[in-house]
Amino acid sequence: EPEVTQTPSHQVTQMGQEVILRCVPISNHLYFYWYRQILGQKVEFLVSFYNNEISEKSEIFDDQFSVERPDGSNFTLKIRSTKLEDSAMYFCASTTTNPETQYFGPGTRLLVL
Amino acid sequence: EDQVTQSPEALRLQEGESSSLNCSYTVSGLRGLFWYRQDPGKGPEFLFTLYSAGEEKEKERLKATLTKKESFLHITAPKPEDSATYLCAGTNFGNEKLTFGTGTRLTIIP
Numbered sequence: 001e002p003e004v005t006q007t008p009s010h011q012v013t014q015m016g017q018e019v020i021l022r023c024v025p026i027s028n029h030l031y032f033y034w035y036r037q038i039l040g041q042k043v044e045f046l047v048s049f050y051n052n053e054i055s056e057k058s059e060i061f062d063d064q065f066s067v068e069r070p071d072g073s074n075f076t077l078k079i080r081s082t083k084l085e086d087s088a089m090y091f092c093a094s095t096t097t098n099p100e101t102q103y104f105g106p107g108t109r110l111l112v113l
Numbered sequence: 114e115d116q117v118t119q120s121p122e123a124l125r126l127q128e129g130e131s132s133s134l135n136c137s138y139t140v141s142g143l144r145g146l147f148w149y150r151q152d153p154g155k156g157p158e159f160l161f162t163l164y165s166a167g168e169e170k171e172k173e174r175l176k177a178t179l180t181k182k183e184s185f186l187h188i189t190a191p192k193p194e195d196s197a198t199y200l201c202a203g204t205n206f207g208n209e210k211l212t213f214g215t216g217t218r219l220t221i222i223p
Binding site: 004031033035041042043044045048050055056058089091100101102103104105106107109 | 147149154155156157158159162200202208209210211212213214215216
């Protein structure tokens with residue numbers, strides 16, 4: 001069964017450093033998403049991406065964040081200058097059409113020191 | 114603002130003891146209501162999608178139902194492997210994002 005994959009599974013970084021989180025969505029999916037979950041809190045939407053551009057973003061997704069689909073298979077989330085409060089699990093999701101079911105990856109646990 | 118509220122926050126059941134989890138939503142123009150299961154340290158795993166009031170979906174020991182204002186996840190004769198956090202999420206006609214509730218942490222005691 002096709003799955004969304006994410007790398008790395010864990011990332012530790014120093015405050016102010018740039019990080020890139022990577023995702024490989026399910027191959028025939030067209031809509032891509034990033035969510036985050038701070039420990040003990042709810043899953044929060046960050047951004048959606050369709051047809052090579054951002055289609056929606058939350059107020060969390062400020063200028064420090066960017067997304068890219070550099071080739072036909074990868075989807076990345078970049079945080080330019082990490083802050084302590086960026087520590088969270090980051091989930092990638094994908095779907096064929098909206099509002100069909102979004103399928104989530106296993107997540108990247110980001111720890112900013 | 115769209116909101117999804119789940120109750121109870123946590124639920125402990127004996128193996129075989131049936132119960133229901135509640136999800137109430139104030140998503141304007143609800144387009145879809147989704148149930149996910151989340152194990153510790155893992156990503157949400159899809160369970161059900163419901164689109165209209167009166168709709169029901171079943172999978173093994175789980176059944177999801179939808180009314181105009183809330184959804185229920187019924188668990189029948191649960192087993193220890195059903196222990197997880199169950200998440201409810203909604204999406205509306207105006208956007209693409211899922212709005213999640215805080216989840217119900219379910220523990221099934223053998």
